[in-house]
Amino acid sequence: MITLQTADLLRILPEIVLSAFGVLVMVLEPFVEAAHKKLLGWLAVLGVLAAGAATFRTSLDPGMAFGGALAADGFSFYFIYLFLLVAGLVILGSMDYLERDHIQHGEYYALVLLGTVGMCFMAASTDLIMIFLGLEISSISTYILAGFRRQDRVSNEASLKYFLLGSFATAFFLFGIAWVYGLTGTTNLLGIRAQLAGPGQWSRFAIVALVLMFVGLAFKLSTVPFQIWTPDVYQGSPAPVAAFLSVGPKAAAFAILLRVFVGSFAGASGVTFQLLWVSAALTMCVGNLAALWQSNIKRLLAYSSIAHAGYILVGLAAGGSRGVSAVMYYLVAYSLMNVGAFILIAHLASTGERLVEIEDYKGLGAERPAVAACLAVLFLSLAGIPTTAGFLGKFYLFRAAMHSHLVGLTVLALLNSTVSVYYYLRVIIAMYMREGKTETSAAVLPWPVRVVLATSILGIFYLGLAPNLLVGISSLTLPLPR
Amino acid sequence: MTWYTAHALSIVTFLPLVGAAIIAFVGRERAPLIRWLALLVSVLTFFGTVGLYLGFDLHRSGMQFEEFHVWMVVPPVNYHLGIDGLSVLMILLAGLLTPLSILVSWNSITQRVKEFFLFLLALETGMIGVFVSLDLILFFVFWEVMLIPMYFLIGIWGHERRVYAAVKFMIYTMAGSALMLVGILYLYNVTGSFDFPDVLGHLSTTLLSPQTERWLFLAFFVAFAIKVPLFPFHTWLPDAHVEAPTAGSVLLAGVLLKMGTYGMLRFCLPLFPAASHEFAPVICVLAIVGIIYGALVAMVQPDLKKLVAYSSVAHLGFCVLGIFVFNAQGMEGSIYQMFSHGVSTGALFMLVGMLYDRRHTRLISEFGGLATSVPVYSTFFLIVTLSSLGLPMLNGFIGEFLIIVGSYHSRALYAALAAVGVVLAAVYLLWMYQRVFYGEIRNEKNRNLPDCDRREKFILTTVVLVILAMGIYPQPFLRRLDQSVASILQRVEQQTWLSTERAPVRLPGGER
Numbered sequence: 001m002i003t004l005q006t007a008d009l010l011r012i013l014p015e016i017v018l019s020a021f022g023v024l025v026m027v028l029e030p031f032v033e034a035a036h037k038k039l040l041g042w043l044a045v046l047g048v049l050a051a052g053a054a055t056f057r058t059s060l061d062p063g064m065a066f067g068g069a070l071a072a073d074g075f076s077f078y079f080i081y082l083f084l085l086v087a088g089l090v091i092l093g094s095m096d097y098l099e100r101d102h103i104q105h106g107e108y109y110a111l112v113l114l115g116t117v118g119m120c121f122m123a124a125s126t127d128l129i130m131i132f133l134g135l136e137i138s139s140i141s142t143y144i145l146a147g148f149r150r151q152d153r154v155s156n157e158a159s160l161k162y163f164l165l166g167s168f169a170t171a172f173f174l175f176g177i178a179w180v181y182g183l184t185g186t187t188n189l190l191g192i193r194a195q196l197a198g199p200g201q202w203s204r205f206a207i208v209a210l211v212l213m214f215v216g217l218a219f220k221l222s223t224v225p226f227q228i229w230t231p232d233v234y235q236g237s238p239a240p241v242a243a244f245l246s247v248g249p250k251a252a253a254f255a256i257l258l259r260v261f262v263g264s265f266a267g268a269s270g271v272t273f274q275l276l277w278v279s280a281a282l283t284m285c286v287g288n289l290a291a292l293w294q295s296n297i298k299r300l301l302a303y304s305s306i307a308h309a310g311y312i313l314v315g316l317a318a319g320g321s322r323g324v325s326a327v328m329y330y331l332v333a334y335s336l337m338n339v340g341a342f343i344l345i346a347h348l349a350s351t352g353e354r355l356v357e358i359e360d361y362k363g364l365g366a367e368r369p370a371v372a373a374c375l376a377v378l379f380l381s382l383a384g385i386p387t388t389a390g391f392l393g394k395f396y397l398f399r400a401a402m403h404s405h406l407v408g409l410t411v412l413a414l415l416n417s418t419v420s421v422y423y424y425l426r427v428i429i430a431m432y433m434r435e436g437k438t439e440t441s442a443a444v445l446p447w448p449v450r451v452v453l454a455t456s457i458l459g460i461f462y463l464g465l466a467p468n469l470l471v472g473i474s475s476l477t478l479p480l481p482r
Numbered sequence: 483m484t485w486y487t488a489h490a491l492s493i494v495t496f497l498p499l500v501g502a503a504i505i506a507f508v509g510r511e512r513a514p515l516i517r518w519l520a521l522l523v524s525v526l527t528f529f530g531t532v533g534l535y536l537g538f539d540l541h542r543s544g545m546q547f548e549e550f551h552v553w554m555v556v557p558p559v560n561y562h563l564g565i566d567g568l569s570v571l572m573i574l575l576a577g578l579l580t581p582l583s584i585l586v587s588w589n590s591i592t593q594r595v596k597e598f599f600l601f602l603l604a605l606e607t608g609m610i611g612v613f614v615s616l617d618l619i620l621f622f623v624f625w626e627v628m629l630i631p632m633y634f635l636i637g638i639w640g641h642e643r644r645v646y647a648a649v650k651f652m653i654y655t656m657a658g659s660a661l662m663l664v665g666i667l668y669l670y671n672v673t674g675s676f677d678f679p680d681v682l683g684h685l686s687t688t689l690l691s692p693q694t695e696r697w698l699f700l701a702f703f704v705a706f707a708i709k710v711p712l713f714p715f716h717t718w719l720p721d722a723h724v725e726a727p728t729a730g731s732v733l734l735a736g737v738l739l740k741m742g743t744y745g746m747l748r749f750c751l752p753l754f755p756a757a758s759h760e761f762a763p764v765i766c767v768l769a770i771v772g773i774i775y776g777a778l779v780a781m782v783q784p785d786l787k788k789l790v791a792y793s794s795v796a797h798l799g800f801c802v803l804g805i806f807v808f809n810a811q812g813m814e815g816s817i818y819q820m821f822s823h824g825v826s827t828g829a830l831f832m833l834v835g836m837l838y839d840r841r842h843t844r845l846i847s848e849f850g851g852l853a854t855s856v857p858v859y860s861t862f863f864l865i866v867t868l869s870s871l872g873l874p875m876l877n878g879f880i881g882e883f884l885i886i887v888g889s890y891h892s893r894a895l896y897a898a899l900a901a902v903g904v905v906l907a908a909v910y911l912l913w914m915y916q917r918v919f920y921g922e923i924r925n926e927k928n929r930n931l932p933d934c935d936r937r938e939k940f941i942l943t944t945v946v947l948v949i950l951a952m953g954i955y956p957q958p959f960l961r962r963l964d965q966s967v968a969s970i971l972q973r974v975e976q977q978t979w980l981s982t983e984r985a986p987v988r989l990p991g992g993e994r
Contacts (some may be wrong), residue, residue, distance in 0.1 A: 414664060
């Protein structure tokens, strides 16, 4: 039996703080007048900051908690800080958006906070059951968030699609867990690693379990062939939610992939490698080629996020400490770029998200030079142009891949990256090289949105020019404690 | 002063970027101020490059004005700058052409003036950065970053098909550099360093397997060949040149193309000497095809700017040929030609741009008899044309002559075919000159064209002075190349079994 101890509680302090604020927002919601609902958003921001402080407190005393079900280690802190950053930026970027579209409800903030709790658990857990719980908490919150534009049929469709396919995929994941438990008699990651240490222990059944779990995660990562839902869901969800979806659950799923596949299943690295290699190659190619034909900027970013998942898989396929560190660096870089881009798009789109075609950006460069420059920087970073974090992220990933002698995959990735330049440029072309005067140029950017943009753009340049700190941190962390 | 010499390269490289940052904070309605600021910064940079040129020690081999700082710890990427005789000429070229491009755009750019000069200065930083980087990743960063301002220059201020041309330019170059990045990463795996001197040192003690060396050579070479552009990678060039605004064409032809040949000299030859020798026959043939094909296509162009663009394909063919015959004359000629092509073709683009400003057309058939209506302009045009076709006493001659001599030592057939290219150049340039400037004025619009104003005279006089100086007394330029060329050649021949015949290289200045 597990008895509750203070030390254990301290190690999940960030999650406790986030949940408390989430619940508080829910409780306060009926008592806040419609005109002041924005205050709930500020309360949620406060919650994120408090959780950041709590994470710092937890990091002073790292260790395992709840009988080895959770690890408060460098790896989990890294990801928790990332999730908090994403949550904070998304909330800041959502408040005025919700106001504009008349969907200012407190649940939104509560759901973002609770979704973040789920993701934090996903990254911190070292037990498959805990990981599954985290996955469910974050999934259910995001299913609801995707349909938050209740009056909008596309948003409803997005929510339903995400829910149906998502639950299907989590079932796979759970099924895989059951197989692993049947084979090893434990759900603890360290225990599993000990049981399945060498290739000898990897029977055909174990490989089936591994593949089942991979499929479950592949849905969250939106890797080919489990990516079909992505463009529809990103297009239908409110843009700030798409920002959240495209980075939060994805980064959390990558955290699991690192913990479980690189950590626990290290003994089956050959099988994992093949899975990752094929997924990476397919995901990059399909994502990039499909993105070429998009005219809707949200769908374009959806396919681009699929492609980026492919690049990250290249780093995972490379493996080793270099691969892990590169993946972790890339997730931060990718989060900054994607959140910034989606939030900016949300605010340029005008009421009801009408202006989301690339055509709508015509002439923005002349009318609103600063706004256009921000979007251009974000897109150039996504394209991987040097001096931005997007370039260094790719550089680290591909360097890890070359170190593992994956020359073919690296060449494929770099050619894909060249193809991707074409569709990122299309948005820049519309902004700077096409004449026109559209409504996008009338968009107002409230100051919290400016904060979000400044954070992501300064972050992109900081990471792109002075990466030593983050690389140092990410290369010190281990996916699974020894 | 010691502080300055210790940081001279950084200062020269980033001064334009600082200028661009200052311009970013100037209100967009203050166009004159922006122009003057841009000019001031670029002229200061030019003086900086002249300072480096004069301060360059002729008798030292290896890199000078080196700067070294750690940039990234893992993997080790360093901020390592340095110049040798080759790069000092290239940055001088970039330093010279940028202020001229700014002057050329003085009145012709009326839309979004602020962004234009901002991008132009950012481009200068990128160009100089490419030539001074001694770390492979730093080099790659400058190489790629520089595409962005050029992309905007073509795409925003270009002509009708500007967007198509800009995207084509960008994608072509990036496809090449993607392969180069793979090559760089592979080299890092082998040598454990991105630092060029380190990598070179490592490769001269431990040999790569021939197969590996071949692939690596190709990974680098294709990126550079696209940039040059070597036939058959040249198809982006006519589009980009024709659609770009005048300043864009000048810098594209003047400096950006040279990055390709610079890369071959700096990286391909020293890093992969055996593979260079192995591929040399193919490359020489492609270069000669480029020379003749470029000239033939230039001959039939109805559009002045396209004609100049195709002439670049031909001229750059000479440069590549000179590099891959592996002897000192060829190589020095090639570098000399790189510089002089930058000046002559840059000037041709400026002249065509001036004509376009007046008539808003570039079709040769629209003109005729301009010699009587704009005599000063015609004279300048004639001098530049003659320099471009390689008339003795002017700059174009020295380079082409050296290249032909060098290729004769390698294989007489190369020299003979290249000489055909020289003849063809005379044909298409003189024929063009004849159709535009001689004869009766057939089109009434050409009768009252204004001749060059003071600004234009200043630009063209500067160019003509450089052309004459380089043509009459090439020695100061060539002397700076001796050490660098010798060390490249030494490195190339150190490990190869093929030896090319080398005649003693000395060019008494008085002989021409």
